[in-house]
Amino acid sequence: MHQLTLAEIARGLADKKFSSEELTKVLLARIAQLDPQLNSFISLTEDLALQQAKAADARRATGESGALLGAPIAHKDLFCTQGIRTSCGSKMLDNFKAPYDATVVAKLAEAGAVTLGKTNMDEFAMGSANESSYYGAVKNPWNLEHVPGGSSGGSAAAVAARLLPAATATDTGGSIRQPAAFTNLTGLKPTYGRVSRWGMIAYASSLDQGGPLARTAEDCAILLQGMAGFDPKDSTSIDEPVPDYSASLNGSLQGLRIGVPKEYFSAGLDPRIAELIHNSVKELEKLGAVVKEISLPNMQHAIPAYYVIAPAEASSNLSRFDGVRFGYRCEDPKDLTDLYKRSRGEGFGPEVQRRIMVGAYALSAGYYDAYYLKAQKIRRLVKNDFMAAFNEVDIILGPTTPNPAWKLGAKNSDPVAAYLEDVYTITANLAGLPGLSMPAGFVDGLPVGVQLLAPYFQEGRLLNVAHQYQLNTDWHTRTPTGF
Ligand code: GLN
Numbered sequence: 001m002h003q004l005t006l007a008e009i010a011r012g013l014a015d016k017k018f019s020s021e022e023l024t025k026v027l028l029a030r031i032a033q034l035d036p037q038l039n040s041f042i043s044l045t046e047d048l049a050l051q052q053a054k055a056a057d058a059r060r061a062t063g064e065s066g067a068l069l070g071a072p073i074a075h076k077d078l079f080c081t082q083g084i085r086t087s088c089g090s091k092m093l094d095n096f097k098a099p100y101d102a103t104v105v106a107k108l109a110e111a112g113a114v115t116l117g118k119t120n121m122d123e124f125a126m127g128s129a130n131e132s133s134y135y136g137a138v139k140n141p142w143n144l145e146h147v148p149g150g151s152s153g154g155s156a157a158a159v160a161a162r163l164l165p166a167a168t169a170t171d172t173g174g175s176i177r178q179p180a181a182f183t184n185l186t187g188l189k190p191t192y193g194r195v196s197r198w199g200m201i202a203y204a205s206s207l208d209q210g211g212p213l214a215r216t217a218e219d220c221a222i223l224l225q226g227m228a229g230f231d232p233k234d235s236t237s238i239d240e241p242v243p244d245y246s247a248s249l250n251g252s253l254q255g256l257r258i259g260v261p262k263e264y265f266s267a268g269l270d271p272r273i274a275e276l277i278h279n280s281v282k283e284l285e286k287l288g289a290v291v292k293e294i295s296l297p298n299m300q301h302a303i304p305a306y307y308v309i310a311p312a313e314a315s316s317n318l319s320r321f322d323g324v325r326f327g328y329r330c331e332d333p334k335d336l337t338d339l340y341k342r343s344r345g346e347g348f349g350p351e352v353q354r355r356i357m358v359g360a361y362a363l364s365a366g367y368y369d370a371y372y373l374k375a376q377k378i379r380r381l382v383k384n385d386f387m388a389a390f391n392e393v394d395i396i397l398g399p400t401t402p403n404p405a406w407k408l409g410a411k412n413s414d415p416v417a418a419y420l421e422d423v424y425t426i427t428a429n430l431a432g433l434p435g436l437s438m439p440a441g442f443v444d445g446l447p448v449g450v451q452l453l454a455p456y457f458q459e460g461r462l463l464n465v466a467h468q469y470q471l472n473t474d475w476h477t478r479t480p481t482g483f
Helices: 006-014 020-038 046-061 103-110 153-160 177-183 217-227 271-286 299-320 336-347 350-363 368-389 415-420 426-431 459-472
Strands: 041-044 072-076 114-119 166-170 186-189 210-214 257-261 290-294 395-399 435-443 446-453
Touching (some): 020 041, 020 046, 041 153, 072 103, 072 153, 103 114, 114 153, 153 166, 153 177, 153 210, 166 217, 177 186, 177 435, 177 446, 186 217, 186 459, 217 435, 257 271, 271 290, 271 395, 271 435, 271 446, 299 350, 299 415, 299 426, 350 368, 368 426, 395 459
Parallel strands (some): 072 114, 257 395
Antiparallel strands (some): 041 114, 186 210, 435 446
């Protein structure tokens, strides 16, 4: 039963082949048995899950239907869940039980989804390897000596290992797409403003966006449908109707114009990944797409700009964790300054402290123009590159990451080396565009992802292309040995 996708689960439940309660019990047992190898969960919510599963079965018994009614999922541990620890992967929030549900959590619960638990993540979503979590590193089910990617590494490892069919995640600079690529999943970062950020603990507010991680594009469509929509509680949420994503999956790709940026294939890209990307292009050509070389000339400036803007926003967002109102408080503070300093010094890990320092520096009076303002100008140039490209093509295709998942610990002593791995994903966040990563093959037994980017609000187009690709390839069906 653990092999079923969300779409298959919905059919099985509708046909009364099994109940949500039965399925939930199978998956909870599987998590108990296998997760010790992976460390993909921070908290399990067995009681809530069984209660939600029974309620979903009861709703189905009255004739109600819905793709998510009774479907087991998990939430990245930065979505607030009422009465349940919401740690953000940090010692700072180890004792924090959210007093309310995030909009995403509430919407999915209303649709009947069953929450199995809260997944591990890089501390405050800062990272690309899921090694900065206070709760320990997550392992990649494809090779337990390798990282699963980050910051949504727990959601990715759990779904890849078939502990559950899908999970929520967030993407500030690639944290849905990169772990999807590293674990052979399909992950979608929606357009900025498509999914509510209310109750999603902020890292960099102008870049953060929640989205689905699943095995197939079809399942991403189902989960996104439950997450997306206008939310008056989030001032950056956009009041645009949500299309029927599942209905868009079957469009023909005849005449689809795919742009492949020449900058993507410069030094730094593993040639074996380049070859798999070219193969995926050929596959889409067979389906009727036409391919064109394009240029994104400002791409080279994106990493430095992102690593100014994201820490700057983080330094502001994380100032609320001061040991006073909630979260970690140091023992026996001497005075108020000591309370602030030690609560933050002891509550935040080294990567978070590094980013707060970089961000506070970039925002300081003497350096604001030189760093923050300059980075914002680059951000505009990156966006303009995309706008020009989308005048000529319908989607942009390239690798999700320059290399496959690295070994645990390999980049611990060199944070900049890890930052450079974000080269293909962060531009979509700087521009606010939707992006999807889907399985495209393997290198040394480790999965490789191909990334698709589309104009604003064209999530349906991304899902359509990915679904058609998945109907004609079988990379996404491969299962890691032992799971
Ligand atoms: N790796 C990037 C960072 O560390 C992106 C993380 C994310 O998307 N949350 O900032």
